[in-house]
Amino acid sequence: MLLKIAPHLVEPAAFYLPVYAGGRDGRLKLRLGLTAYDLLAGFGDIGRHTVLSREQMLEAEPLLRPEGLQGGFRYFDCVVNDARLTLATLRSAIEDGTVALNYVEAAAMQRDGERISGVTFHDTLSGRRAP
Numbered sequence: 001m002l003l004k005i006a007p008h009l010v011e012p013a014a015f016y017l018p019v020y021a022g023g024r025d026g027r028l029k030l031r032l033g034l035t036a037y038d039l040l041a042g043f044g045d046i047g048r049h050t051v052l053s054r055e056q057m058l059e060a061e062p063l064l065r066p067e068g069l070q071g072g073f074r075y076f077d078c079v080v081n082d083a084r085l086t087l088a089t090l091r092s093a094i095e096d097g098t099v100a101l102n103y104v105e106a107a108a109m110q111r112d113g114e115r116i117s118g119v120t121f122h123d124t125l126s127g128r129r130a131p
Helices: 027-041 054-060 082-095
Strands: 010-020 050-053 069-080 104-112 115-123
Touching: 010 027, 010 054, 027 069, 050 054, 054 069
Parallel strands: none
Antiparallel strands: 010 069, 050 069, 104 115
16 A cells, blocks of 8 residues: 555565574464465565475575575565654644644543544643643
8 A cells, every 4th residue: 555655655575584493483484474464465466475395585684594494485575664654654744724733632532422532641751731
């Protein structure tokens, strides 16, 4: 989703997961987990996991310890600049009329039926409470 709405802040990246003999998680368990991961990620354009041989893993990641290495997996996710994403989201909310405050704690929520219509907050710097 973030690739679509904030492509300037999100970048696809490949990750490598080595499998060693005697490791805690076997190939089948990892493959099932990565298949579920792919399904949860949806059908975007960043790629699906692939099974890699021992040689392919060492070629991709030459600093891996070769002793006991059986192979591994490459899977894809995105790297996000979370600070910039937070600021962009805040800026967009302010442009749409939201009030943004720092150093406040929500003390109570005002409700209009099932809908939250306001917040009483406590300013942690001044000690002031405001609706």
